[in-house]
Amino acid sequence: MKKLHTYVREHWLGYSFAILCMVGAIVLDMIYPMITQSIVDDVILEGKMNLLTRLLLGIVLVGVGRSILGYFKEFTFDRLASTVGSKLRKDLFSHIQTLSMNYFSNTNTGELMARVKDDVDRIWDVFGYVGMLTVEVIIHVSIVLYCMFERNWKLAFLPLFTMTLCGILAVIMEKKLDRVYDGISEENAVLTTVAQENLAGVRTVKAFVREKYEIQKFLSHNHRYYELNITQSKILARYYPVFQFIGKALPIASTILGGFSVMKGEMSLGALVAFVEYTRNCTWPMEMVGWLGNAISQAFASHKKLKAIYAVEPEIKNEEDIITLDQVKGEITFEQVSFQIEKKEILKDISFCVKPGKTLGIMGATGSGKTSVINLLQRFYEVSEGRILLEGVDIRELSLKQLRSNIAVVAQDVFLFSDSVEENIKLGQRKEMKEEKIKEAASLAKASDFIERLENCYETVIGERGVGLSGGQKQRISIARALSKKSPILILDDSTSALDMETEKEIQKALEKIRDTTKMIIAHRISAVRHADEIIYLEEGQIAERGTHEQLLAKKGLYYQTYEAQYGSRLQEERREKWQ
């Protein structure tokens, strides 16, 4: 993670300007009593009426100056805070995007949302008004301390001592609060996660009438969040009054201690009065320390959470020296590939080669590892043994970008963004893709008819995950998305399961016409893979059978059984019809 102070350093000019405005305002604050003093002494007591206009003008000018400087100070701080906060947010987001699948399957969406939104907000505050007030307190206290040492250095040790005490207390409080805020920030993420899951699964919740249970679940976390906040306020309630006490008691203590020295004749009464006035000026900064300490510990806790995310390295990244392929024709080779995840064997000894323009069909039972083959090819996970080659080059030697941009996948689990149909299809080539290409792909995917019937055709905004569209419609948009890329390699992962037979047939025909693309088709229906150049049948992570449709039928093995199950009765019927 980039150190936080480097963000400040990047904006040193802005911060300097803001602090300059602040100093200016403080200086004007000090001029004001001089003017009023002059009004009393010179105008009223000595009757120099000619000075009055100038002095009154001075008061107005000080007011105008203070408000202008004050405005610039606040606005500049706000501007800088939002600039730095937004930068931090973008950096965090970019980092999260580089992380690998494994990280995302183990991290909750709600948690990441809380980090990017709420935790960055806490830090944003410190770069803004919290930081501004802290600097203001420091400048103010320094000036006042300086003046006090000027007047009476012995007595000035008292405020110096109490202020140091305040600082130490603030650090102790910060430590205590830190732990609580750690918990609060964590619970905030949990609360987000619980609510997020509930909202995402709202259909299931309602279908099973489990609203009450969900409410109960949320209540327990809501309560925990409440408890943590109460713990936080208990700590605050322990320290906060102390800061206030010091702020209030300092002038009195100075008066009394100063009083003794006046009695001893070490100090004049007038000097004491002035000194006490200065200590009064320290009251608000002292009272502020508690509040600032609180805000800063909150930001620290959030910062720690962000650092933890930054500490996660992407498991899969580009090698040092990558090979760039000039032209990818689409040859894919798996060489004795095995894959384990969390010590569980998913794939074992998988070998195959798909020549450019050829088609590989993959079948197999639920959980037999079909999708894992695709995930490995895209390098979402790293193979445990063996290697995967693209055009004869180990995919680990290619850049992730080059590898993935040559493979267009229609995933089994269709994901659509709450954006227009057009944007959803363009994904990955948002800027360069032409309208004709979108339409062409949509019509290949048999999606153009229903898209054109939508309210705003291609500009129609579809709901998150495509709510509002039927399962089959979503699948077709997802197919169009892959086809529009015209990649040399096309992968269809059980991507027609929600389509009716007729549409599926039409899409299959359209796909067969795309000749120069290497295809990998995962399917459960024989009809989807029967024209493939090779079909592999996976069983528990291994290739149980392989060959063409005809070869596999002749084998009378698993593939044949599937075939029988799907067409058996129909075959009989047809035969019967012929007989009749």
Added chain:
Amino acid sequence: MAVNSYREDEVLENSDKKKHLLRLLSYLMEYKGNIFMVLLCMAVTVGISLVNPLIIERALDVHVAAKDVLGLMKLGIFALMLNLVYVFMVRIRLLVMAKVTNKILLTIRQDLYEHIQTLSFAFFDSRPTGKILARIIGDINALKDVLNNFVTTLIPEFVTVIGVVIIMMIKDVRMALASLSTIPLMMVSIFLVQRASHKRWRIFRKKSSNINAYVHEAVAGIHVIQSFGAEEETKEIFSEVVEEHKNAFWDACRYADLFGPVIDLCWGIGAMMLYLVGIKVLGVEKVTVGVLVAFGTYINMFWRPIMNLSNFYNSVVTNLTAAERIFDILDTKPDITDEEEAIFLPQVKGEVSFEDVSFTYDRGTPAETKVLSKVSFHIEPGETIALVGPTGAGKTTIVNLISRFYDIEEGTIRMDGYDITKVTLESLRKQMGIMTQDNFIFQGTIRENILYGRPEATEEEMIEAAKAVSAHEFIMKMEQGYDTPLKEQGAGLSIGQRQLIAFARTMICKPKILILDEATSSIDTHTELLVQKGIQALLQGRTSFVIAHRLSTIQNADRIFVIDQGGILEQGSPGELMEKKGAYYRLYMASCMDI
């Protein structure tokens, strides 16, 4: 369908600020006793703050002047005691107030969450999840300061201001008026500033909600993004969303930051007026230095609280937009609720009938689409009905209507003769087992996920359900069997496995009416056959609706409905339909074409 995306800002119905503020305060009113205590503590602390200067004055004028060491020490001890009381009071105030505000946040959040649970699909369909989340989490947290400051800033500062004005008026009306002459100016400018900034803070909140929505989608869809190498453009879109958020903040701050300076200016002009009127109009002879200096002090005492009040007002303006967004949801009436005289639906036999049912999505909006028109059918208890037809024809809609996820436009749906709108939703849905297309898996163990359908089910029943859908075998192969924890959305399981778990969850309900919407679409043929055999026994005596595209899935149905063009095109047993040589026959033949 008018759907909101992460790009667009949400539309809020109502923006009556005063009403929202009063509503927020009504939550505070429930803690009258506590608030009274807080105010009492504050009265004591304000009192002590006022006494402190007197102590200093006395110390200087009486004791130091008279060189009375003992008196000075006594006074010191007295001051110490007094300020310890002060500490104590502040502590109580903080504790009580923290309890009140956090309790209120707890209540509002829970109210909001519970209310959201009652809303119908139309609500969830029309906006990104991230935006609803933004209201439950961020917007509610934003209320904290408003509630806190209302009691600890608004009331005491307001009292102070009134007090100071009264004292000034008593001392000298003319000078009081002169010093306060800038109040109208202040009021007008504050009004203008707040109007400008309120509008902008609303935009800011909406942009903030857009960030939430986008992060949610980018994380949930990371698989697709990485697969299409779309990281760069996702980053760009996020950048745009963040920039918009930042610009909205600047825009709001540009106005909101005027609060302080405006007050500063009015303060300065007021002071000038005081001296001008005091010296020029009244004449030096009539105004004593003492009065002038006193007024100078009073002006300070007047404007400090005004400054604090305006800061508070500023934060109210900022955060009230959060309250607005919360109340917006709380005021959204659920479309589908129990009728007032809704009765409890007794155990049904499973008879379902549609009488001239019509249904249109998004009725009354430009996006309205008629899905069903005048559909009628009657289903006997125990029948298995298969729904087939092209995608988007309305198969899922029909089953959604049976479970009353949407209300129909005209006609009646009856279950065992009861109009489903006349019975309670809970008693209706409890009798059904619905397997939706999205196969949602919750975080928790496999056991918890299956038992979600019926928490009171026994271990045997759970295993029976899992065995029926052929899930038992793969579950037992997992390291911890049924106690294997599942990750968010079932990550780590194949889609087919997720579907089997969701299937088991539905079967464990043993409902009278079973709805299977593409329950086996991601499962291989071999497993599917096993599932079909497995659930045979469980289906006995239950009415079931099966939606499927694979015709092999529905061969055992009693009747098949071919859904298309807003209604039932054909119906009959598989054999009848084959003989009819109509739409079903064509579908069937299409699937055999390449043999």
